[in-house]
Amino acid sequence: MKGGLKTALALSAALILSGCVGSDLAPRKTGVKPAARPATLAPAEKPAAEPSRASRALTQYYGRVQNDLLARGLLRTDGGGPDTAFTDTMLVRNFAAIALEEEYERGAGLRPSSGAPSAIKKWTIPVRMTTEFGPGVPKDQIAESRAQVASFAARLSRVTGHPISMVDRNPNYHVLFMSEDDAGLIAPRIREIVPDVNPTALRIFDNLPRGIHCVVVAFSRSPGGYDYGTAIAxxxxxxxxxxxxxxxxxxxxxxxxxxxxxxxxxPSIFNDDDEFALLTGHDEMLLKILYDPRLKPGMSAEEALPIVQKKAAELMGTTGPS
Incomplete structure (x- = not known):
């Protein structure tokens, strides 16, 4: 969880990561195709409605949150510097904690994990990303948000070496921008994309607390698996x-x-302290390690760590632990 700011869901059935929270939603059945959907949820011809009082209050609240963090020297965008030096040993330790542990038990909602090691989770099929916008999203945000997602998707593809593209048809990674006034659309849209999602798990979307800034849910291609096939942010x-x-x-x-x-x-965004706002060089190394072809979905920590150690040493230009 990142300072209580953001929440993410991801795993075969999904993790809640709240900046991030982690817990399973439901096993993903095979052979279920998501419903087709246009790139935006809002009909182009409809004028945007004025935001509700609740939405305006959230806008003010998040503005205060950002200002407070910036005033305290947080939400850094410099990616780190001499004050955040790290070694390959530290990189391996951080990878083990971030990629090979879970914050919440799989299939147990928000029950904290016992701390037992998990397994490697990643995509092996091409990622086809798209953006969607709820009717309550201000029109002047749409072009900028689309551009930022496209730019970051291209960066993720360069860093990982994995095919990631922006598409208008047949996406498997859906990025939904929603206002408070669109809250009632979120669970139904997730159900359209993943018809067999556990209904109980969708209750979190019925009344998202303001402490949850954003969420990502990733589903495996097979029940109980670790090979991602669909994701929804x-x-x-x-x-x-x-x-x-x-x-x-x-x-x-x-x-x-x-x-x-x-x-x-x-320096990392995978930390609850909100020191860094954007993906850092350290985080890029974590992604490079994860998408090393020698690491396979479902690999245990015991199987993965020797590979992780070698890759970390390569990335840091060392010959062994330092």
């Missing part, structure tokens, strides 16, 4: 620009398989 439109961009970075990256947070990870 939900980002609130009431965020001011930096918090909204921070949500894009963290949730989209977590939906690639970095599902947990660690208080020791630095």
């Amino acid at each position: 939900v980002i609130r439109s009431e965020h001011p620009p930096l918090l909204r961009r921070s949500c894009i970075h963290e949730e989209l990256a977590q939906g690639m398989g970095l599902g947990n947070d660690s208080p020791r990870a630095r």
